[in-house]
Every structure is written in C-alpha cells, then in structure tokens.
Amino acid sequence: MPFLRQFFSHRLIWLALLVSLGIGALFARTIWTIRADEWNYAAQTNANLARTLEQGLSWALDTFDKSLEGVAREVGRPEVWALPPDLRARVVFDNSLRARGAGDVLVLDTLGNVVLDSGPLPPRRVNFADRDYFTAFQSGGHQGLFVGKPVPSRVTGLNILPVSRAYYRPDGSFAGVVVGAISLSYFNELFGSLDMGPHSGVNLFRSDGVVITRFPYGDADVGRSLAGTPNMIRFQKEGTGTFIGTSTIDGMERLYSFRPVGRYPLILNVAQSTDTVLAKWYRSAWVLGGFALLLMVSCVGLATLFVRELTLRQQVSARLREAERNTRTILDNMPSMIGYWDAGLRNRFANQVYFEWFGVRPERMPGMHLSDLLGPELFAQNKPFLDRALLGEPQLFERTFADVHGVARHTMASYLPDTEGGKVRGIFVQVTDISERKRMEDELFDEKERVRLTLQSIGDAVVCADAHGAVTYLNPVAERLTGWQAFDAAGHNVDEVVNLRSPDNDAVLASPLRQAMEQGLAVEAVRGVVLHRTSGQRFQVEETSSPITDRHGAVTGAVAVLRDVTESVVMAERMAHLAQYDALTDLPNRVLLQDRAQLAISQARRDGKCLAVMYLDLDGFKDVNDTLGHDVGDLLLVQFAQRLKAAVRASDTVCRQGGDEFVVLLPGLDGAEPACSVACKILASCDLPFELAGRVLQIGLSGGIALYPQHGDTFDALSRHADSAMYAAKRGGRMRFMLYRGPDETPEVVLADNAGGRVR
Known part of the structure; x- marks a missing residue:
C-alpha cells in the first residue's frame, strides 16, 4: 500500500505539472503571436510611412532641381550676360523658383562671389568659395546635382540645406555654381503632422552619414556625421529595409524603416521606439500572463495539497535514512x-x-x-x-x-x-x-632536555621572553648576573629583570630584546651595564637579541644572550692605560707626552705664551742599582716620581723617559723665569734623603731646560736642546739645572738660593 500511494501521488504531481505546462505553453504561444502581429504591423506601417515621405521629398527635390537646372542653362548662355541686370534677372529667375521651403537662388562665379541673386538687386556681396559644394564643382570632381552639408545661412542665419549645380562656358570650362537653399524648417513642417509616440521620429541623412534633420529632436545634431556607426553602415549597404537597432546618439532601441530619397544622395528613415511599438502588447501580455499563471498555480496547488501529507511522511522517512547514513559515514571515517x-x-x-x-x-x-x-x-x-x-x-x-x-x-x-x-x-x-x-611528546621532551642542558652549560646568560615582553626562561648564568631566580623572574617584564644601563652616564638603554621583537630582526651586540638585583654589583655585558617566530613568520617572543665582558673591559682599560703611562711610576710615557706637547705648542702659539721642556737625570742611580739591587732602584724611581709631581703644577706633565731619565712639560709660561723657579723647586725636593729598604741615601739630579719659541718651535727640537743642556749640567758638576742658550753658546746654570729665585 505505501508503494502504491507513493506511485499514484507522483503520477498526480506529474500530471498536474503537465497540465499547467500545457496551459502556460498555450498562453505563451498566444502572447507571442500577438507580439509578432504587433511587430509586423509596426514594420509595415513604418515602411509605408517611409515610402510616402520619400515620394514627397523626391517630388519636391525634383521640382527644385529642374529649376536649378534651368537657371544653370540660362547663365551658361553668353547673350544672357549681355542683357541689362533687371532683365537678366527676370530671364534667369522665373516663378518656378518660388517653391515652398525654397530660399533664394544665387549664381556664383569661378571665385565663389555672388554675381546673380534671385532676391534683391544689386546682388548681395557674399563669397561662398569655402563651401563644400563649390570646392566639389571647382575641382571638377562632381557632375550633376550636389547636396551640400547643412549649414547656417550667411544671408538669413537660419539652418539650410544647400542644393547646387555647376554651369559652364560654351567651351565647356567651369564658369561657376548655381546654388539654392532649402530651409530645414521645411522638413520639420513636413514631418510635423506625424505622431509616432515617445522617443520616435523621422531622420534625414546625406548618403555619407551627415545628419540633415532629426524630427522631433531639434537642430542640435544637424551637420553631425554618423559615418561608420553600425546603423549608418546598414543604411548605406542595404539601401532599403527594416531592422531593430540602437541609436548611437541617445542609446535608444528603435525599429528603423529606411530608403533612399529618389535619385538623390539622401537617406530617409522612420525610427519608432521599440517600447512604443510593443506598448499595447505589454499590457495584453501582462493580463494574459497573469491569468495563465493563476491557472497554472491553481492546478499545481490542488495537486500539491492532495499529496502533502504523504509527501511529508516520505520526507521524514528519507531524512531518517539520510541521517543514519551520514552518521554511519562520519563514524566510519573517524x-x-x-x-x-x-x-x-x-x-x-x-x-x-x-x-x-x-x-x-x-x-x-x-x-x-x-x-x-x-x-x-x-x-x-x-x-x-x-x-x-x-x-x-x-x-x-x-x-x-x-x-x-x-x-x-x-x-x-x-x-x-x-x-x-x-x-x-x-x-x-x-x-x-x-x-x-x-612519540612526538617523547621526542619533544628529549629535545627540550637537550636544549635545557645546553643553555645551562654555556658560559653566557640567556633570557627568553614571550611576545608581550614577559620573561619565560633564565639560565643559571643569567640568574648570577641579574640576581633573579628563574621561577621568580617568570612572568615579570623583561625590562625589570634585565635593566641595561649606559656604561658612560648610567642612563637606561633601550631593550635590544624588545627591539628584536618590534623589528622582527636580530639586534647586533649592545654594550651596557647590568645591575645585580640584590648585591648591587655591576657587570659589563654585551647583549645580542633575536626574534622567535612561528612557522608563519609571526613573532612569538625573543631571546637575548648577555656575555659578561667585565674582566675584558677592565683588561682593555688597563691596556689602554699602560699604552700611555709608565708601569712602574704611573707617570705618562713618551707617547702621551708627545700628544700633550703638540697640544701645548699649539696653545702657546695661539695665546702668544711660552712653554718649557725639562730633561732630568738622577745622579748616581747606576751605583744604587749595582750595589742595592734593581728593586731598590725601582723604589727610588717611584719615590722620586712622587716628589717630582709634588713640585710641579697640576697642568704640568711629568714623564718617565726611561731608566732614570724624566721629562717635565711646563705649558702656559710668560718667560724663562717661571721655568727656572720650577727647576729650583725640583732641586729642593732632593734636599731630603730617600729611605730605601732601611737605608737612607742622598740622591741628586741634573737637568736641562729649553724654551718655546726661543729654543725651537717643535717638540723634537726642544727635546734635543733640553737633553744637551742636561748633559752639560752633568759635565759641569751635577745637582744643577742648565738653561739652553743656543747652539754656539754654553747653557746657563740655574741654582737655588735662599729666596727661592735663581742666579746665573
């Protein structure tokens, strides 16, 4: 029984559909037949209208052409030009030229000037040599009637259609042009009795596509060329016919009926909007279509209501089977x-x-x-x-x-x-x-364990942070540098855990780790100072940072590696100090002395001042080394260096040249007197004995002085002269200073007196 109910219900639905389709097909056929009849009627009507208008235009143009032909024949006779002007005008222009819509007829000479005028006498002084009809005849390229391009009249200012013929001398040479004008308003009056509906009208073109008139659209398109447009190509190619096309000018779809105007180079078309043609049909189609649709819906609806309950039951059963099948499919593929x-x-x-x-x-x-x-x-x-x-x-x-x-x-x-x-x-x-x-968890655990052991065993500090800058990992070296334990630092801001400061002014530096996350690129080593959290100990470090990205290239965090360079920095500073200072006495060496001397000479030259270079040598130093040993000799040099620094100004430079030789640079002097005063102080510093390894020794010194600019303008020259003065002091009895006087003079002796001055 269920099978039979299903079978007959389906048959009933199909039968109802067939009946409704039959009703729809019958009404569709009827509607389409009515449309075809409307279309054929409109096409026949437009063709008849085009034929009637064409015949009227052809007859009018024939009449006007015969008149022009008669004028051309008369003006081609020499005896006509021998007549008096008023008689000549009556002979050439007769009443046949007074056709409806026709304007004045002009006779032009070979230069385009008006020589005869059907209007007033004498002829109007106008030249038409630039008109297309004149140039066509003048060049000999045209015979017979010429329909010119519609233009505004130079006489009346109104839009006209010039129609012309050439006339010739008895010997056959070109003599001029006879031209007449048909007012475009004539065509509008001729077409004005037509009522073809909205967006419909009559168009007149030259055969080359130039618009002469479009009724009822006004004169806006007069003179416009439509050559090359799809509709004009069909007009020119087919000559006569009817088709549906879209206007190039306004984009409207119209039914075009067209034909040539007699033997003239003109094309007439009647263009009726397709909406106007099918307006009545649309109304009939809506009425019949609505009635047919009502019948079809009623037929199907009755059948649908009849089998609704059975169909619903079948749908429920099918859904259950489908759900069971889907469930089985899903579970089997899990x-x-x-x-x-x-x-x-x-x-x-x-x-x-x-x-x-x-x-x-x-x-x-x-x-x-x-x-x-x-x-x-x-x-x-x-x-x-x-x-x-x-x-x-x-x-x-x-x-x-x-x-x-x-x-x-x-x-x-x-x-x-x-x-x-x-x-x-x-x-x-x-x-x-x-x-x-x-398996992956085991491998991941092994990999993490290897990474953990690697990070714990390396000598650099490693700090990891997530994309928000929160610390996620510290290795033991990082804990030692920062004072943070890994479990305490977890979740804290990385700038709080690793606070990098400038080694120069202790200013807080931008975090390289955050820069790496923001730029998505590795940051080169940045030198800075890290402060231990609890002890306050300062560590010199070099921090490099790199972003951590996922497989899609998104930054998920960053890792910073901090290398402890505290000892390296101290060593570098120590090496830099040793490069310019004596290791034993901590006095500037000759390298630093050279730099300060050059600067002092430049300053003295700019300020107009003097400077002095002193060379000193301890008397009896070799005996101390030989008898008491080099350790005692080194102690003597240290104590002498201290006394020497105490005897000069803070702006002066005391340098150990090597062995027991010392050099003193005295900048910013006003002459030799201050230099001699310093020499006396240096001599006085040796009055007290030196206590060396439990022994008391009296040590003297010998020195030489050279002045800038009197004794030289370079440090090398001053050094040589001070050195020669020092050796002169040694030869002269020691425990004295001698002032350089020149290459050919004996250095002057500088001795200490009770007043602390100098004698010569």
Whole structure:
C-alpha cells in the first residue's frame, strides 16, 4: 500500500505539472503571436510611412532641381550676360523658383562671389568659395546635382540645406555654381503632422552619414556625421529595409524603416521606439500572463495539497535514512574506534575502525560480547573500568595493545555511560590511537632536555621572553648576573629583570630584546651595564637579541644572550692605560707626552705664551742599582716620581723617559723665569734623603731646560736642546739645572738660593 500511494501521488504531481505546462505553453504561444502581429504591423506601417515621405521629398527635390537646372542653362548662355541686370534677372529667375521651403537662388562665379541673386538687386556681396559644394564643382570632381552639408545661412542665419549645380562656358570650362537653399524648417513642417509616440521620429541623412534633420529632436545634431556607426553602415549597404537597432546618439532601441530619397544622395528613415511599438502588447501580455499563471498555480496547488501529507511522511522517512547514513559515514571515517555496548556488554554498534584494529567485519559485530572481541587478557585489563562505567562513572584511561597486524598501539580510551531514569542502559566507547602523539611528546621532551642542558652549560646568560615582553626562561648564568631566580623572574617584564644601563652616564638603554621583537630582526651586540638585583654589583655585558617566530613568520617572543665582558673591559682599560703611562711610576710615557706637547705648542702659539721642556737625570742611580739591587732602584724611581709631581703644577706633565731619565712639560709660561723657579723647586725636593729598604741615601739630579719659541718651535727640537743642556749640567758638576742658550753658546746654570729665585 505505501508503494502504491507513493506511485499514484507522483503520477498526480506529474500530471498536474503537465497540465499547467500545457496551459502556460498555450498562453505563451498566444502572447507571442500577438507580439509578432504587433511587430509586423509596426514594420509595415513604418515602411509605408517611409515610402510616402520619400515620394514627397523626391517630388519636391525634383521640382527644385529642374529649376536649378534651368537657371544653370540660362547663365551658361553668353547673350544672357549681355542683357541689362533687371532683365537678366527676370530671364534667369522665373516663378518656378518660388517653391515652398525654397530660399533664394544665387549664381556664383569661378571665385565663389555672388554675381546673380534671385532676391534683391544689386546682388548681395557674399563669397561662398569655402563651401563644400563649390570646392566639389571647382575641382571638377562632381557632375550633376550636389547636396551640400547643412549649414547656417550667411544671408538669413537660419539652418539650410544647400542644393547646387555647376554651369559652364560654351567651351565647356567651369564658369561657376548655381546654388539654392532649402530651409530645414521645411522638413520639420513636413514631418510635423506625424505622431509616432515617445522617443520616435523621422531622420534625414546625406548618403555619407551627415545628419540633415532629426524630427522631433531639434537642430542640435544637424551637420553631425554618423559615418561608420553600425546603423549608418546598414543604411548605406542595404539601401532599403527594416531592422531593430540602437541609436548611437541617445542609446535608444528603435525599429528603423529606411530608403533612399529618389535619385538623390539622401537617406530617409522612420525610427519608432521599440517600447512604443510593443506598448499595447505589454499590457495584453501582462493580463494574459497573469491569468495563465493563476491557472497554472491553481492546478499545481490542488495537486500539491492532495499529496502533502504523504509527501511529508516520505520526507521524514528519507531524512531518517539520510541521517543514519551520514552518521554511519562520519563514524566510519573517524580515526577513533567508536562503538556502543549494552549493559550486558554486547555490541549494538561499531564503526569501521574495529575491523582495521581487530579484523572483525562491522556486520558481524552486533550481538558480539566484548570479551570475544578483546580476548581474555585485554578484557581482564579493561574489566575494572567497564564495571565502574556500568555503575554510571565515566572512565578515561590510556592502554597499549597489539592490533590484529601485530602493531603496538598506544590508545586513549573513554567509557561514557548511557543512563535513562538513573539506570545505565549501555556504554559509549571511544578509543583513539595516540601513538604518534606519544612519540612526538617523547621526542619533544628529549629535545627540550637537550636544549635545557645546553643553555645551562654555556658560559653566557640567556633570557627568553614571550611576545608581550614577559620573561619565560633564565639560565643559571643569567640568574648570577641579574640576581633573579628563574621561577621568580617568570612572568615579570623583561625590562625589570634585565635593566641595561649606559656604561658612560648610567642612563637606561633601550631593550635590544624588545627591539628584536618590534623589528622582527636580530639586534647586533649592545654594550651596557647590568645591575645585580640584590648585591648591587655591576657587570659589563654585551647583549645580542633575536626574534622567535612561528612557522608563519609571526613573532612569538625573543631571546637575548648577555656575555659578561667585565674582566675584558677592565683588561682593555688597563691596556689602554699602560699604552700611555709608565708601569712602574704611573707617570705618562713618551707617547702621551708627545700628544700633550703638540697640544701645548699649539696653545702657546695661539695665546702668544711660552712653554718649557725639562730633561732630568738622577745622579748616581747606576751605583744604587749595582750595589742595592734593581728593586731598590725601582723604589727610588717611584719615590722620586712622587716628589717630582709634588713640585710641579697640576697642568704640568711629568714623564718617565726611561731608566732614570724624566721629562717635565711646563705649558702656559710668560718667560724663562717661571721655568727656572720650577727647576729650583725640583732641586729642593732632593734636599731630603730617600729611605730605601732601611737605608737612607742622598740622591741628586741634573737637568736641562729649553724654551718655546726661543729654543725651537717643535717638540723634537726642544727635546734635543733640553737633553744637551742636561748633559752639560752633568759635565759641569751635577745637582744643577742648565738653561739652553743656543747652539754656539754654553747653557746657563740655574741654582737655588735662599729666596727661592735663581742666579746665573
């Protein structure tokens, strides 16, 4: 019975559809026939109208052309030009020229000047040599009647259509042109009695596509060329006919009926808007179509209502089958093993994965006991979880077993009780193979352990932060430098944990780690100072940072590596100091002395001042080294250097030249007197004995002085002269200073007196 009801209900629907389609086809045929009749009637009417208008225009042009031909014949006779002007005008121009719409007729000579005028006497003084009709005849390229381009009249100012013929001398040479004008208003009056509906009208063109008149659209397009447009090409190619086309001027679709105007180079077309042609048909089509649609809908609606209940039942049944099929398809294609076992642990449903893991076809599963599927050993392992699930407790656990192919599978099993009214009806079972995940977790753990051990074993500090700048990791070296423990620093702002400061002015530097995250690029080494959190100890570091990106290139954090360069910086500063200072006395060496001397000479030259260079040598130093040893000699040099620095100004430079030789640079002097005063102070500093290794020794010195600019304008020259003066002091008895006097003079002796002055 259900099959029969379904069969007949479908037949009824198809029958109703066929009947409604038949009604629709009948009405569509009728509507289309009416449309074709309307279209054919409009095409025939427009063609007849075009023919009638063409005949009227052709007759008018024939009349006007015969008049022009007569004028051309008369003016071509020499005896006519011998007549008096008034008689000549009456002979040449007769009443036949007074046709409706025709203007004055002019006779032009070979230069285009008016020589005869059908209007007033004498002829108007106008030249038409630039008109297209005149140039056409003058060049000899045209014979017979010429229809010119519509132009505003130079006489009346109105739009006219010039029509012309050439006239010739008895010898056949060109003598001039006879031209007449037809007012364009004549055509508008001729077409004015027509009412063709909106967007419809009559157009007159020259055969080359120039617009003469478009009624009722006014004179805006007069003289415009439509040559090359699709409609004009059809007019020129086909001559006579009817077609549907779109206007180039206004884009309207119209029904065009066109034909040439007699033997003249003119094309007339009647253009009726397709909307106007089909206006009545549209109204009829809507009425008939609405009635047909009503019949069709009624027919189908009655059939639909009749079978509605049966169809709804069929749809519900189909949906249930579809849902069952979709559920089966989804479950069979899931990577997990999914099944349902009743309270007696007998199967009610199993997906395809059961077959892949246990080799049992799904159709054999219903009714099978779970112990038969798992086997005694695996069933015993799962039995505690099954018992708790049957008591209503969800179970989630991991289990490893070998499938039917002997492949070990690490799985995650879920037992979800199906309860109704507080009683467990069965268990939903889902078992997911997580072998690959476990393998990746093991590999990830091993990799993280290797990275952790690597970071802990390297000698540089490593700081990691997330995309928000929060610290995520510190290695032990970073803990030592910053004073933060890794668990304390986690989550803190990286600028708080690693506060990089300038080694010059202790100003806070921009975080290279944040720069790396913002720019997405590695930041080169930045030198700075890190302050220990608790002890306040300062560490000189070089920080380099690099962004951490995911596989899509998005920045997820950054890592900073801080290298402790405190000892390197101290060593570099020490090396820089040793490069310019004596290691024993900590006095400037000759390198630093050279720089200060050059600067002092430049300053003295600019200020007009003097400076002095002193060379000093200890008397008896070699005996101290030989008798008491070099350690005592070094102690003597240190004590003498201290006395020497105390005897000069802070702006002066005391340099150890080597051995027991010293050099003193005295800048900014006003002459030799201040230099001699300093020499006396230096001599006085040796009055007290030196205490060396438990011994008291009296040590003297000898010195030489050279002045800038008196004794030289370079430091090398001053050094040589001071050195020669020093050796003169040694030769002269020691414990004295001698002032250089010149290359050919003996240096002057500078001695200390009670007043602290000098004598010569």
